[in-house]
Amino acid sequence: MKRWFQSKSINTPSPVGAVLSYLVLGFWALLILFPLYWLVVTSFKISSQVAEGPFYIPFVDFQPSLDAWKYILVGDLSRDTIRNFSNTLIVAPASALIALVLGATAAYALVRFEYRPRVGAIWTFIGCVVLSIVTISLGVPWQVALAVSAAVFIILLQTIGRQFKRALGNNDIAFWMISQRMLPPVAVVIPIYILFQRLHLLDTYAALIITYVTSNLPIVIWLMRDYISTIPVELEECASIDGASRYRIFWSIVLPLAVPGLVATFLFVLVFTWNEYLLALFLSSAKVQTLPLTIVAQNATRGPQWWNMSVLILIMIVPVIVIAIVLERYITRGLLIGAVKG
C-alpha cells in the first residue's frame, strides 16, 4: 500500500496524487464546460422551453428545434449576422497584424537601442499639445492651431528644452507605453468619437482598426520585449561585423528567430480585438458593426432572446477555440519565457 503514495519520479505524481489531481482538474474542467454546454443546449430551444424552467438534455427533456440557428444563419437576421461576422473577420486580424508590426519593431528598438529623451523636450511637447487642443476648442481651425503649436514647440525646444539635462531611459519609455493600458476606455472614447466625427471617419473600418491598434500596442510591446530580450546579441553583432545594416539585421536575423513569439502575440491580440465591445459600440453604427454588438442587440424589449444570443456566442467561439489550441502549444513552448525569466 505504501507504493500508492510514492511518486515514480520527479514531476510524476504518486498514484494517490494522480487520482486527486484528476479529481480537481476534472472538477474545474466541468465548471468550464458546463456553461458552454448550457449555451449549446439553449441555442436549440424556443422561448417557451426557456421560460418554463430548466431543461437539460435534448430529446429527453425537451424537443430541440433549429429555430434559433435558422433565424441567425439563414433567416431574418442572417444578412446582419453575415455582415457583422465578416466585419469582425476583417477588423480583428487587420488590427492585430498592424499592432504586431508596429509593436515588434518598437520592442526590438527598446531592447537594442539606447534612448535618452530629455525631460525638457517631453514637457514642452506636452505643453504644445495642450496649447493646440485649447486653441482648437476655442474655435481656431485645426490646421492653424497645429501649425502654430508645432512652431512653438520647435522654438521652445531649442531654448527652454535644453535647460533640463535629465533624461529618461528605455525602461521609462517602456513603462509609459505599457501604462497606456491604464487608461479606462470610457475616458478615452468621447474625445476619440469627436475626433473621428470631425475627420468623417465614423462607422468606417479605419476608425476601428486605428483605435484597436493603439489600444493593443502596449500588449504587443510587453510580450515582444520580453521575448526579444532572450535572443542572444552575439548573432546580431556577428552580422554587423559582416556589414549588415540594422534594418537587414532586424529583418533577416531577429524576425525569423522571433516567429514563435510573433505568432503567439498575434493570436493574443487577435482574441482581444475579436471580442472587443465598448469601442465598437461607440465607433460603429451601421456599416461596420461587429459581432459582439449583435449579441447585445438580441436583448430586445421583450427580454433577452437567450436562444439567439447562444447561437451568436457559439459562432464567435468556434474560431477562437482553434486559436486557443494553437496558442496553448506556443505558450508552453516559450512565448512567455522572457517574461518568466524576468
Add this chain to the structure above:
Amino acid sequence: MSGLEAPSYKIMNTKTEEPQPFRLHSVISTVADRMAGSVFILPTVLALLFLSIFPLIASLYVSLAKFDIAPGGFKLTLVGLDNYKKLFVGSEGTHFLGKFASSTPLTWVVFGAVVIALAIFLARYLLLTRVSISGLIGRILLTLGLGTLTWMLVHTLWNEGRLGTASTTLVYVFVGIFFQYILGLSLAMLTVQRLPGRRFFRVIFLLPMMITPVGVAYMFRMLTDTSKGPFTPIWQAMGLGDFSWVNNAWGARTAILIGDVWQWTPFMFIVLVAALESQPTEPIEAATVDGANSWQIFQHITWPAILPVSMTLILIRLIEAFKIVDLPNVMTNGGPGTATQSLTYHAFINWRALNIGGSAAVAYMLLFLVTFFAMIFVNLIRQRTVETL
C-alpha cells in the same frame, strides 16, 4: 524630432543595463542606419501620443466643463472643479464614495491597525534606508492614499454604511484577483505534473478567457437565474427557491465576482504554467535527494522562482480589472440600486444621462485609482528585483 537624440550604437545588455561597447568601429555609419533608432520607434510613439495622450488631455478638459446641447452640435463651458466637487461632497457623493456609517469600535480597531502598519512602514523607511525626496514624497502619498481608502472602506462596509462605486470596484479588483491567483496557481501546479491528458486540460482551461466578455456576462445571467437557470433544482432543494440574489447587494456582488473569477483565472493559469515549466529541474532534484518534502520544495525553490512573474502578472491583471463593466451591466444592471456598479459603469450611466462632464470626472478618478495602485505595485516589483540581484 529633435527631442530624441540619435541613438548611440551601444547594444544593451539587458540584464545589467550597462551598454556594452560595440566590438567594431564605424562600419555602420550610413545615414539610414543612424536613423534606424527613430524609424523603429517613432510610429509607435506617435500612435500612442495622438490616440492616447490627446484623448487623455481632451477628457481632462471635458471633466472640467459642463456639456450642453447647442445649435450646431454641442458646447462645453468651463466650470472648474465642479464635477469633481460633486463626486466628493456634492450630489454624487453617496454614489461615488458611499454612505458613511458612524464609527464603531470595530471600525476604529481596523483603521487603527492599518494606520499603525503604515506608520511602521514610513518609520522604517526614514530610519533604515537612505531617504530621497522623491522616495519620501511617494511614500507619504502612499500612506495618505491608503489611509483615506481604508477610512472609506471601513465606514461603508458594515453597519448602515453602503459601498460607493469606488469601494465596489476595489472589492471586485482585489477579491477577484486573490481568487484568480490562488486558483490559477493551484491549477497550474497540478497541470505541470506529468499526467497523461494534461494538454487536454490546458486547452479547456484556456477557453473562458477567449469568449467575448459580453457573451460571458449574458451566459452567467442565464446560469444564475434562480427560476429558469440550470441550478434551479439545487436552489429549491436548499430552500432558496424564492430568494433572488439580484435583490441582495452582497449576493449580486458575489455573482459578479464568480463570473469574473471564472473568466480570468485562465489568464493567471497560462502564465503560471509557462513559469513553472521553465524552471530548471536540477535544484528540485537535488532537494528531493537531500530529503525535502514537497511543501519545503515549494516554499524554498518554486515560490521564490515564480514570485517575479507573479507580481508582473498581478500588475497586468490589476490594470485590466479596474475597468470591469460588462458583468455588472449585463447581470444586474448595476443593481440593486447602485450596489454592484463599478466605476466604469458609473461613468457610463453619467454619459447616458448626457452628463458628459461628470462622466469624464468619474473616469479620471478611476485613472487616479489605477495609477495609484499600479505605482505601488511597480515599486514593489522594483524592490524585489533589486533585492534578488
